[in-house]
Structure formats: structure tokens, C-alpha cells
Amino acid sequence: MVTNLRTCDLTDPLGIELTRPPLSWQLTGTPAQTGYHVRAGTSPGAGDLWDSGEVDSPDQRVTYDGRALTSRATPHWQVRVRDADGTWSGWSEPARFELGLLEETDWSAAWITHPDWYDERNDPRAGEGHPLPLLAGEFTLAGPIEGARLYVAGLGVYVASVNGAPVTDAVLEPPYSDFTRRVVYATHDVTALLREGANAIGVALGPGIAHVFPHQDRYMKFYGSQGAPRAIAQLEVRYADGTSGRFTTGADWRATQGPATRSHWYGGEDYDARLELPGWDTPGTDRSGWRPVTVRPEGTGMLRARACPPIRITEELPATAKLVATDGTPVFDVGAVVAGWPGLRLDLPAGRYLRLLPGDQLDAFGRVVQSKPTTGAPIFNTYITKDGPQSWHPSFRYDGFRYVEAQGLPEHVGAEALTALVLRADNEHIGTFETSDPLLGDIHTIIDRAVRGNMYSVLTDCPHREKLGWLEQAHLLFDVVAYNYDVAAYCRELLVTIAESQTEDGLVPDIAPEYLVFDGGFRDDPNWGGAIVRMPWQLYRRYGDTTALVTHYDAMRRYVGHLTSQAEDGVTSQGLGDWLAPDSTTPVALPSTWGYWRAAATMARAAAVLGRDDDAKRYTALSEDIVAAFARRFAGCRTQAARILTLDMGLTPDEPDALDRLSDAVRAGEITVGEVVLPALFRVLGRAGRHDALWAWATSTSHPSYGYQVRHGATALTEAWDGPTFGLSQNHYMLGAIDSWFYRGLGGLGQAQGSNGFRRLLVAPAAPGDLESVRASTKTPYGRAAVSWRRSAEEFTLEVEVPPGSTAEVRLPDSLRGDGLERHQAPAEAVELGAGAWGVPAGRWTFEARR
Template identity: 80%
Template sequence: MPTNLRTCDLTNPLGLETTRPTLSWWLTKGPQTGYHVRVDGLWDSGEVESADQRIVYDGEPLTSRTAATWRVRVRDGEGRWTGWSPEARFELGLLDATDWSAAWITHPDWYDEAGDPRVGEGHPLPLLAGEFTPAKPVTRARLYVAGLGVYVASVNGEPVTDAVLEPPYSDFTRRVTYATHDVTALLRDGANAIGLALGPGIAHVFPHQDRYMKFFGSQAAPKAIAQLEVGYADGTSERFGTGADWLATEGPTTRSHWYGGEDHDARLEVAGWDAPGTDRSGWRPTTVRPDGTDLLRARACPPIRVTEELAATEKLVASDGTAVFDVGAVVAGWHELRLDLPAGQYLRLLPGDQLDAFGRVIQSKPTTGAPIFSTYVTKDGPQSWHPSFRYDGFRYVEAQGLPEHVGAEAVSALVLRADNNQIGRFETSDPLLNDIHTIIDRAVRGNMYSVLTDCPHREKLGWLEQAHLLFDVVAYNYDVAAYSRELLVGIAEAQTEDGLVPDTAPEYVVFDGAFRDDPNWGGALVRMPWQIYRWYGDTSAMERHYDAMRRYVDYLTGKAEDGILGYGLGDWFGLDQTTPVPLVGTWGYWRAARTMARVAGVLGRDDDAKRYRALTDTITSAFTGAFFKGERFGGGGQASEVLALDMGVVPDELAPAALDRLSQAVLEGDITVGEIALPALYQVLTRAGRHEALFGFATSTSHPSYGYQVRNGATALTEAWDGPTRGLSQNHYMLGAIDAWFYRGLGGIGQAPGSNGFRRLLIQPAAPGDLESVRASTGTPYGQAGVSWQRAGGEFALEVEVPPGSSAEVRLPDLGLERHAAPTGAVAVGDRAWEVPAGRWTFGASR
């Protein structure tokens, strides 16, 4: 029976914008030789001869608000059809600006007709409310809602969703994301109320003097739009939307700044403000803004949610008596207070990742930004509070003004991230490796928001190099099929008319020089569609962004001289100062051109494929001519050799010596490469089978190493190798590329040559050093792929799980063992290598 039915890589999504959604499923048993899909009342595919488990809806044209259920049955290898799967659902949103009858509204104090970027400064954040009474009993209700910069929506005093920090990042001058919610269960007979609380978010970062700001500027002042559509049992419907009949008042949040902090006075809370029947006689009419609805676009990936709650492990007391709460790990999200105090207590809360010698929270501009603090004024009695319109990165919360009797139970961390399903698991017999995986994963979580940020405090920007250089690190651990496509929409929006892709997207602040224009950052626009295709077998991103990708490669060509791209940030954060910036920039240019040739080939753009293959050859020749110096490349440092090896331009007679030098340096922990060359270093050594060197580095605890971070107290990966003792960001995943080697090298989970979407697996685990066991698994478009191996006493045992719809080649590591055993059904294809279909398989080796 097919299972895990998904639409556009989402489970039962509401508010889709695409009129030709992708439908996919898993099998509980394989193989599949045919499928039959029915989208009730809209399309019947008929019986199709195919092994495809990912197809595109090809039925009646879909229109706004279309709600559909669909099922699939499949034919097995013996020609037998399964029964129909359980139903899956999808629903379209509002596809045209004319579908909106609601208007954008705001508080009068937060609107300036001339567009003053400081509008609202000094005013409390607004609350907006409107009441309505359905004419008949409601059988179906949908709320379509958007707001800027951050909104919280409620119906009859209840939140409409557990999504937070809505909407996601976008270029708000070109696109604002709206969400669709089923609010049927929240409505009641008689009067009902919708509430919208607004904050400025990153859309409206006004300048101020007392707190940290990465930048200031406004794309849009706070505003909101909401449209409730209710359906009645008789088939009729009715709409209620934001407009001139709504009312506005000042809320208890007196200030919110995306970077600097949030202030809340609980004494000013308005009881029942979003409930029906509340006396709003003192409220003011909302200002109806003239903005249209043509920028509204449906959300197409999972939102940010609270995914974890960490209670404070202890309450510390600094040398001056200040209370400091430790939640046990560096996280990103909200600090939540739970108190029972009299009214009027003024608290000042400082988040941070480290403590100074006196036990106080450290904040500095290179580390977290400074100063960052929130304030809270208590009301009387039991109460709880957390920021609602911004977030922080922290492990510690310094609470100034807190009465001495308040204990550790008063503070907890609500951990936030984009709610992409966690699909990866990795564990070994070595506790240090497990800890390294944990700190890398914690840093990925801390930066997986509506864009992939590089740290959750001082930056909060979508720097693009990690999005593609560490794509596999994120994808092994989380299902980012829909999320990655949405990231690409924002990257493409940021592209300038001349083809440049800035280093950050959305581009809320324009940086200078290479901090705006570097091919190893902007190259994400070209690399990510290819990576989505390789990982998920999905060509839609390549098709959608093809012209933008081509314009970017052509932009780089226009900047290059004789095949050399002579500018950029170089091997950022590298310890080797001999690496030429043009060498690193030209490598990024080469990767973009090579990827473009591959994309064009897959899409059948044969002329383009030929042109970009020729360009790749030109860059390759130019790279060798410019940077090959005698027997070494560039300045002879590690990054130069790594990138040359990755390009395949090191002469055959010199490649072994280059690999030996790199392997020895890595084994000894003498790594000097920066964040650009680091992923390539692991990939080059993995392809060469140099797992012993990688294992030696992975288990090192001297500087530089991951083990150094673990041994010195890091609970999330830090920005610098010596981050826990040096400072800088304590929640930064740019050095985390080794996590891909954990899965692909130690776990052995990869794809066979020529495979896309994990249709054919290559299971090839390494067993270096004294490592005794590894257990790894990850999700694929066909289901869970897993590996577990153990060795002891001269015996090696390997268990492999191949998901239905896939097949695998399994290769045992060369451990010098004489006897190798394979299960019945495995077909030998070489020494210690077998082909197997889907299923669970056990292999062994012994003396």
C-alpha cells in the first residue's frame, strides 16, 4: 500500500499557489512497475506503466480555493495492483490579486503617507481587532492572513496557528508571504473576533542609540491584511476582511527591534482585546493603507515553530549578585519567564552565549552584537512572557532586577527553527564524534529560520555561501525539499538587473565590494537548483530559475579576464594567507559554469550545455595557466591544492603527492583552509579513500579541531576553530562540513554514479582507526535509508536498509579480512561488492 502521500513535498498543505502540484508517495514494499492516481473530481491518470513515485498533476485547471483529495495505487513486479492508499489532501490559496477583498490596515500612529522610515518609533506596538457575525452555522472557514514585519493572528482569543515569526523573510517590496489557516473549530455561533498584533520585524529596522543594530532601514512599516471566508451548509459563503470598520489600540509591547531587544509592560495588557464583545470605545479607527494585494504570495514551505523547550538547568549568581540562568545549550529562540510577583517589578534581560570571569553575560559586537536586552515590567500574580516579534541566540539569560527568592524554574528556552522534519540520525561508538555531530546539528538548527542565517544574534541575514556549500549537511539531517525551493525564490528576487547575485538574500542591506559580490556566495543561485535535483530528483527549481542562473554565469563571464575571476573574499576565515583571492574566485566561477552545463543537459538545452561545457574548459585551462607554479598551485598552501584537486587539474604524476601532503596535514590537525575550501577538502579526501586522515582530524582535541570546541565547552558549533576560548559567534555552522563525511564516509550512505533522488544508493562505509560501530540513517524520496555496522574480535557485520523503490550497491571496507559473506539475493559485482534491491540486508566479514 502506498504511504506518505505528499503534495509539493508537504503533507496535506493549505494555500498552495501552484496550479500543477507535484504528487509523491512512498512504497511499503517494492518494486513498483505502474501507478494509478486519482484526484477526486479533477483528474484520473489511468494506469500508467512507470516506476515513478513523483509525478505532476495533469488534470483540470486548478483555480483559487480548489480543495482536493487524492489517492494512489501501484502495481508490483508481478503485475498485481494494490488497494487504494489512504486519502491525502491539498488546497489552493488565492491565486489572483482580485481574490482579495480585504485591505491592508494599521494603527494611525504607524502610518505616514510620505513613507517616513522612522514612522512608529516611540509608539507601543499596535493591536488591531475586528468583529463579525456569520449569518448561518459555519461548516468551513479559512483565514488568509499576512502582516509586516511580524504578526500574531488570533480568532476569539485563540492563536490560529503554532507558526511564529510570521511572515518569512522576503523582499517585502516585491513579495509578501501570506498563510492559509483552517479556523473552522475556532468559530462560534453569534459574534466572533479576529485579532492581529503587529511588530516591525526585519521589514522596519529603525535607527536607535541605546541598542545594537546590524543595519537600519525600512522596506515596510507594520501593517496587516486578513480575509476570513466561511462556508455554510447550504453551499453559500461569506467573507469578512480587514478594512475601515476595524479598530486599533496600543498594546503592552512598548518597543521591539529585530536586533536590539523587546520591551513589554504587562500592566498595559488589554484583557480580551481579541475576544468578541469587548468594549473598544476608547480605540481608534484603523488606517486603511493604499497598498494593493498584487505582492501577496502563498507560503510554500514549513513555517518557524517552537520545536523544543529547555528548562534552565540552574540559576547562577554573578559575583555582584546578578541572577544568570543557564538553559544548558546554545540555542536560538525565545527566553520565557514564568513568575509570580507583584506589579511594577522592572526586569532587564540580557541574552548571551558566554559568561565573563565575574559570571555576567558577555555581549560584544564581534560575538553577539551589543548591547542586546529586553525589558519586562510585571503585572500582579502568576504570569508568563516571552518576546513575540523577534528572537535571540543565547545559552544564558542575565536577569537584572529579579528578586533573590526566584529560582531556576522561572526561565526556560523556547527553541525555534523552520519546522523541516528531522530525518537524519548518526551515532558511533566514539562519544567525541557523537558530540561533534550534536554541536553541528545544534548550529544548523540555530540558523535554520525562514532563511539560512550564519548566526542568530548579530547577523540574522541570509549569507548564501553556507546554503550551497553545506547543502548536504542540512539535507542529510532535515527534509528541506520544499524549504530549499523557497530559499531559491528569495535568492532569485535579490538578483540585480545586470545579473549579479548579492552575497545576502534578501538583500536588506547593500554591502560593499566582495561582501556583496563573490561567486562562492552568489553561486548559490546556480548550485542549489542542481543540488535539489540531485537530492530529490526534482527538476522544478532548475526549470523555474534557469534564465536567472544563466544570467548569473554570464555576469561572471563579463567580470572575468581571460577565464580568471580576479576578485572576491577568497577562502574566508582561512589560516593560510598565501591562497590567492583570484584562485578561489575562479574556482567558484568554474563550479558555476560546470553546474550550468549539467543543468542545461538535464533540461535538454543542448546548445547551452555545449556552450557552458566550452566555458568550463576555458576556465579550467586558464586556472592551470595562471596558478600552476612548478609542482604546486597558487602559493602552495592547502586551499590552493584542495581546489586544484577538486577541479581535477593537478597532473596525474603529482596528484598522489598532493593527496599525501593534505592527508598528513589533516591527520596531524594542521588544517589551514577556510570555509570555502573546507567542504572541498573533505570531498577530495573522501573520493581518494583517505578516511584514516579524516578520522584522525575528527578525533583530535587540539587546536584547530572540532574536538577542541567540544572539550572547551561548546554546545553548538562556533564561528572559529577556537571559538569557545576566543569568542566570536558561538552558534555558527559554516565549519560543519565534516557532518556530511559522518553520513557519507563513516555511514557510507551515498548515491551511485548517475543516480538522482537516491534512486540507486551506494553503501560504502569506512571503518577507520579504532572505531567500533556506526549507526546512520537518512530520509530519501523513497523512504528511510539506513546503515549499521559493528566490528569486534576480527569480525565485521554490516546491516543495510534500502527503501522500496530504490536499489543499492553495497561495498564492504577493506579490513584485511579473508572471508566475506553476503545474504541470499545479493548479486556479486566485484571484490567485496554486491547489488541488492530494496529490503534489509546483512553482510559480514571475518578472518
């Protein structure tokens, strides 16, 4: 009856830092829980660390409240629940979590690097021109071991191995952070990789985004260094006889140059396979020609544990074709715009020089397009072959591409030589959306592909020329991401990155981490920096978790204070306006002030949830003042953005027919708003029940529309409505707001007013136009919630799945009355709430309407 036990929204996590972590579970076999009992102990089934006792509560998320936990502690925990009949379940299968190294004194390892990559003056030029380092250390295990943990981190990207085997399938480690303040380390169970006697640990290093050096022959978004490549590793073993051992990076390690001769986060990676050193990271290798490592002076105070899923290879797409440009250059097509690695598999003699140019468009001659507005230019990886069968992909960077132009490749090599290794943060894919209209399915697919292409350690806005964490998408399109992926842990970690970018005066820059400082609106826009306020609230609403609200409340408060200091008479004028809006007449101050209002109104709600009543009153008053200022300042503004934001703020427009004008324009495809206002357009028309207008635009293939992109060959959502017919990025999700309407509007899969964590569902699908069926599902904290409906001229059938622990309010579409489908049939367990509306408990239910 109790399943899916998770700690910090992760399954049996290793190396976490929270000593009072949230514990959650799901139910099966009962519609509701009336009580719980949690126990945690030093072994499975024990309760010596914590016993909550029997608690009368429906909560399926609690905070560990037992004995204080210290570094390396490994609590095992279980839960049993009481159902509505008063019957207690048996104890669940045990779950576990493991604490990492919580104190600086837990570390005895030192940061090390190749001596060619270190300069006592911290000169960022040190190392440039030298191949990338390989570091290795050997140690001896005196006897059989019971368990082993490897704690490892690096700057900028590292690949760690034990006895020649990778310690993880995670890639591009560590994630983005302000590396001068925080470097994320990972904890790995390497018990199975070790053996009695001689062992070796290897670390290969690349500069990543921590060290972006200017290269005249390669594209770069920016240049600057937060630290040259280095690594730190600490192996701790428990011997079978109860003793322990520790082996760390230090002066006894050795360093040499590896086959990766250069890597640039933006420009490309160079690799000479002839320089490979077989067995370099295995015990017994002759390292007499290697050099002693340089032990760096940095301490371990900046090391913090990983708290969310890492980046992994999540798909492999073999090339669908090997194309040939008019000049004979081979170009591989993997069939879709993706982000990741081009992987080669070849059988060639040594010494052939290959240049691989990634891109997402081809020119009229069949060559890959690269330019600064599209992918950035030039970007290329180079590979020099060794003799015989071989495979390779970059290790220290990634690209966005659909096509790979392969200069220098022999003519006989076929399409099988290249595969796209698709990377993203490995958040569980939890959403499905299908309809009877193929175009809508294609739109959902290209949006999802763009989300995947930008879901790295931060949410980027394109995987080639930017690779930066622009913040507006993270909260404006939160639902688009969260309906499709479990991002509870991921977004909490993202918020840590955002919070550490906040300045002393409260400003949150438009990008986080702030690897470069932009000017003006590109640094200080309420609809970008507002992510620090909106995302903790969105996490609470989506997952019922107050952790982020509590953790970042002060940062949220300081940010609203910053906006208030910038406002004049309640109006803020800084920022980028409604970015990429076709209508340039909307004043920048209009969306900026709206963003200020959203931040203040969100603070009021957050304060109320946390019991900060005085703050709640103060921020409520502030938000009301901003609304009044907005109404005064923008009275008479007739742009489409003004109509939408006025309605979204709950104001009565001075145009009595504003909603009709907006609906008519959307129905006609006359969209003049940009990425900031676009989500509000779907929200305003959806709340008003104007789904027919949204449906008309959703199914349009005229410009501007999603269908226009699909019909012109887009395989991922593009930066501009022009899609593949214009030269901007072909992998941007910033215009993807329609996907939230797909789930909430067409699927009807939402939350009831006042609910959080999907405790109470609101199932209210729209059935616009000639749409015949929709299937939508997502995973909530309580389990899978799903809606499926289909209709014909004679009947409408709605099937609803409500997870245990939740209830639902179900409403049939209002449009059924106009179709003459007025005879309703509901399950016997449903409680009628009004015409065409019912309340149901957890379970699977079918509702029908007939003539």
C-alpha cells in the same frame, strides 16, 4: 502498499499557488513499482479532475496533469501501484491539497494599521516612540458553518487570533522576503475557532526585520525600512446551507496601543504587562476608546502563498541552573547555545522592572558577554511585571543565547522561572548518526545545534548579530542540512528569495534578501552568489525534483553570464577568498575562479537534464576553459587550498605527491583552509579513500579541530576553531562540513554515480582507526535508508536498509583486507559486482566479513 502521499513535498498543504504541483508517494510491502495510476477529484475517491490511467513507470513523483485548477480548489487524490509481479495494489488513502488566492482580484481585504504608524509621505519615523499596535474587528456568523479559511499576512511580524485563540502555532510570521516585491501570506483552517453569532479577529503587530529603526541604546546590524507594521486578513466561511460569507480587514476595524512598547529585530523587545488588555481580541469587548484603523493604499499584488514549513517552537529547555555573578546578578543557564525566546514564569507584584540580557558566553565575573564581534551589543529585552502569576516571552523577534542575565530579579526567584523556547523552521528532522566514539557524537551534536540555531525563514549565519541570509553555507553545506532535515520545500522557497535578490545585470548578492547593500566581495563572490546555480541542482540530486531547475534556469544562466563578464582570461578575482582561512597567502582569485568553474559545470549538467543540449555543450566548453585558465594562472601555487581545489577540479597537480602532502597535513591537524575550501577537503580525501587522515583529525582535540571546540565546552558549533576560548559567535554552522563525511564516509550512506533522488544508493562505509561501530540513517524520497556496522578483531558486520523503490550497491571497506577479514558472506538475493561489492534490491540485508 502506498503511503506518505505528499503535494509539493508537504502533507495536505493549504493555500499553495502551484496549479500543477508535484505529487509523490512511498511504497510498503513491495521492493519496487512497475506502474502507477493516479486519480484526483473534487471529493475523495473521485477522478473527475484527473485520471492518469495505468502508466508503465517506476516513478513515484509525478506532476498533476488534470483539469485547470483555480483559487480555493481542493483536489483529493489517490494512487495505486503495480508491483514487479504485475499485481495492482488497492487505492491509497486519499490525500488533498488546497489552492490559495491566485489572483489579485480574489482579495477584497485592505492593508490596515494603527494611525500612529502611518505617514502619507511614508516617513519611516512614523510610529517610532509609540507602543506596538493591536488591531481587532468583529463580525457575525448568521448560522452554522461547514468550513472557514483565514488568509492573513503582515509586516513585519504579526500574531493573529480568532476569538482570543491563536490561529496557528507558527511564529515570527511572515518569513523573510523582499517586502517591497513579495509578502508571504498564510492560509489557516479556523473552522473550530468560530461560533454562530458574534466573533472577533485580532492581529498584534511588530516591526520585525521589515522596519529596523535606529535606536541609540540598542545594537543594530543595519537600519532601514521596507514597510512599517501593517496587516491584511480575509476570512471566508462556507455556511452549512451552502451559502458563503466574507469578512475582511478594512475601515470598520479598530486599533489601540498594546503592552509591547517597543521591538527591535536586533536590539530587543520591551513589554509592560500592566498595559495588557484582557479579551482585546474577543467579541463584545468595549473598544469605544480605540481609534479607527488607517487603511493603507498598498494593493494585494505582492501577496504570495506560503510554500514551506513555518517557524515553530521545537524544543523547550528549562534552565539547568540559576548562577550568581560576583556582583550578585542572577544569570540563568539553559545548558546549550540555542536560538529562540527566553520564557519567563513568575509570581511577583506589579511594577518590577526586569532587564534580560541574552548571550552565549560569560566573563570572568559570571556576567553575560556581549560585544560586537560576538553577539552584538547591547541587546536586551525588558519586562515590567503585573501582579500575581504571569508568563511572558518576546513575540516579534528572537535571540541567540545560552545564558540570560536577569537584572532586577528578586533573589528568591529560582531556576524554574526561565525556560528557553527553541525556535527554528519546522522542517522534519530525518537524520541519525551514532558511533562508538563519544567525541564524534558530540561533534555531530554541536553541528546539528548550530544548524537548528540558524534554520529560520532563511539560513542565517548567526542568530544574534547577523540574522541575515548569507548564501555560501546554503549550498556549500547543503548535504549537512539535508542529511538531517527534510528541506525539499524549504529550499525551493529559499531559492525564490535568492532569485528575487538578483540584479538586472545578473549579480546575485552575498545575502538574500538584500536588506542592506555591502561593498566589494561582501556583495559579489562566486561562492556566495553561486547558490542560485548550485541549489537547484542539489535539490534535483537529493530529491529527484526538476522544479527548481525549470523555475530558476534563466536566473542561473544570467548569473553565470555575470561571472563571465567579470572574468579576465577565464579567471575571476572578486570576492572574499577562502573566508576565515588561517593561511592568508591563498589568493582571492583561486577560490573565486573555482566557484566560477562550479557554476559553469553545474549549468552544463542542469542543461543536459532539461534537454537543452546546445546550452549543455556551451557550458561544458566554458567549464573546460575555466579549468585550463585555473591551471595556467595557479601553476606553482603551493597553498593547502590550491592543492585541494586543484584535485577537486580533476586536474593533475604539478606536485606529484600533492595528495600525500595533503593527507599528511590533515592527519597532523595542520589545517590552513577556511570555510569555502573546507567542504572540498572532505570531498577530495574521501574520494581518494584517505579516510584515515580525516579520522585522525576528527578525533583530535588539538587546535584547530572540532574536538578542541567540544573539549572547551562548545554546545553548538562556533564561528572560529578557537571555539569558546575566543570571542566570536558561538552559534555558526559554516565549519560543519565534517558532518557530511560522517554520513557519507563513516556511514557510507550516499548515492551511486548518475542516480538522483536516492533511486540507487551507494553504501560504502569507511572503517578507519579504532572506530568500532557506526549507525546512520536518513529519509530519502523513497523512505528510510539506513546503515549500521560494527567490527571486532574477528568479524565485520554491515546491516543495510534500502527503501522500497530503491536499489543499492554495497561495498565493504577496503581496510578489511589489511585487518585479515577476507571471508565475505552476503545475502542470497545479493548480486556480486566484484570483490567486496554487491547489488541488492529494497529490503534489509546483512553482510559479513570474517577471518
